Amino acid sequence: MVKYTLFAASLMAGLISSVSAALTPIEVKGNAFYAGDERFFIRGVDYLPGGSSNFKDPLIDADECKRDIEYFKDLGLNTIRVYSVDNSADHDDCMKQLDDAGIYLILDVNTPNNSINRANPGNSYNTAYLQHVFATIDSFKGYDNLLGFFAANEVINNENTTSSAPYVKAVIRDMKQYIKAQAKRAIPVGYSAADISINREQQAKYFNCGEDEERLDMFGMNDYSWCGKSSFTVSGYDQKVKDYSGYSRPMFLSEFGCIEVTPRPFTEIGSLYSTDMSSVFSGGLVYEYSEEENKYGLVSIKSDGSITTKTDYNNLKSQLSSATNPTGDAGASPTADAASECPTYEAGVWEVEGSDLPSMPKRASSFISDGAGKPLGTTGPNTSYGDEGDVADNEAMAAQGSTTAASSGSAKTSSASGSASAAASSSGAATGVHASMPNLLSPVVALPFAIVMLSMMLGTVMVV
Ligand SMILES: *[C@@H]1O[C@H](CO)[C@@H](O)[C@H](O)[C@H]1NC(C)=O
Ligand SMILES: *[C@@H]1O[C@H](CO)[C@@H](O)[C@H](O)[C@H]1NC(C)=O
Ligand SMILES: *[C@@H]1O[C@H](CO)[C@@H](O)[C@H](O)[C@H]1NC(C)=O
Secondary structure, eight states, X not given: OHHHHHHHHHHHHHHHHHHHTSOOOEEEETTEEEETTEEEOEEEEEOOTTOXXXXXXXXXXXHHXXXXXXXXXXXXXXXXXXXOOOTTSOOHHHHHHHHHTTOEEEEEOOBTTXXXXXXXXXXXXXXXXXXXXXXXXXXXXXOTTEEEEEEEESOOOSTTOGGGHHHHHHHHHHHHHHHHHHOSSOOOEEEEEOSOSSSHHHHHHHTTBSOGGGSOSEEEEEEOOOOSSOOTTTTSHHHHHHHTTXXXXXXXXXXXXXXXXXXXXXXXXXXXXXXXXXXTEEEEEESOSBOOTTOOOSEEEOTTSOEEEOHHHHHHHHHHHHOOOOOTTTTOOTTOOOOBOOOOOBTTTBOBOTTOOOOOOGGGHHHHHHXXXXXXXXXXXXXXXXXXXXXHHHHHHHHTTOSSOSSTTOSOBSSOTTOHHHHHTSXXXXXXXXXXXXXXXXXXXXXXXXXXXXXXXXXXXXXX
8 A cells, every 4th residue: 555655656756747847938027038036048059950051950850859969968058049940840859858958949930931031021921921930839839948939030131121120020020919819828039130230229129119019029139249269348248238228128149159260269158147248138049059061060960970079169168167147137127118219210221110010911810810720841832922812912902992901011111122123133031141041942933822822721721
């Protein structure tokens, strides 16, 4: 009897502990992240084995996850960022392994075929694209160790791509709405901005201005300004802390690790996890885990799958282990919630007026209540050109003389968005220098839109 009870108790304990191993979901409070009552600082790497120009979902192969998680643990990491996944694949094993290792995921929702095309943002913001985005949310919303989603990465990459900003912000708004309707918790949605000085402050303000339902939950900066044994002041980090002080959402470095001086000493770690920066910044992600063509790796993955660590790896490990997080709120403002002021229009710098966003394409609104339906994975159609159904809706509305456009094109921007000639001149993927998407089919021919709609209808009951 006693024996039995003990056995049952230990069995129960085993069951409970395997369940309760789940990490505490991260919450945004004011301008910082919290795990329960404790401030959370991102200690992470960007994880894109195979490189930025070869699409590969790194969260499918359980053995590869196991191999790499050993190194994440050895480095003392608590977060990784993944740039693209196959939303139709099974990620349970890798996500569980990460959770068991105490590691959260930040996930970009775009793929080479599904992103806001900076050269043609109006057409790329469409129902088929949103189906992809929402289905990706469905695939990951159940994981407690999902820290958050990036709606986009580096879409605005200079002074004359700012007209894509309203479309990116519309995606943030739509994702927040979808999460509110279809997920059990408030999963943070953010944007990862390119390392450009001309309008990054405008970007930060723009994505945090206007209506609450449209504002982002976190702002990532890709930042390569600390090179070699620089310092808080020489790198300009001090200025960034000043510039963004008072910003009401968490900020962090979504990519960092300049390679002008190698091996990288990673002395910025000492500043990043100190009170020099902790009132504004919540840590960051080193670009990147594996050595690829662009030479930003910490480790090399050999062709037989074995790993060798670079000097950068050892330097990062020792810097991380000696940098303890500042305690308590560490200067954060957990009750801050004020919207930023929308940046003002400035020709050649920020060519967006006010905060008007394009409305969600008419047919995409049914996803909010009914769910997105079947994920189409990476072999789904290229949504960058448009969606025939949306075009038909818009034409029908125009014919009726309606003033509300059903989808793209209603945002106030300076340049004519959605011009067909612009699309042809750019690779257009919503990614930047360091993580640009593959461009496998540059001279793409006409799209089989019917297949898009047909495959979507197979997976969901759509109100047409
Ligand atoms: C955009 O800006 C770049 C400089 O950053 C310039 O070379 C290019 O001509 C501009 N393109 C347009 C369409 O204005
Ligand atoms: C991208 O879209 C094209 C055309 O719609 C499709 O044939 C292809 O399988 C998709 N996926 C990839 C990875 O190219
Ligand atoms: C999808 O279309 C965009 C826009 O033209 C293009 O840049 C991208 O390479 C295409 N994706 C694939 C996988 O071919």
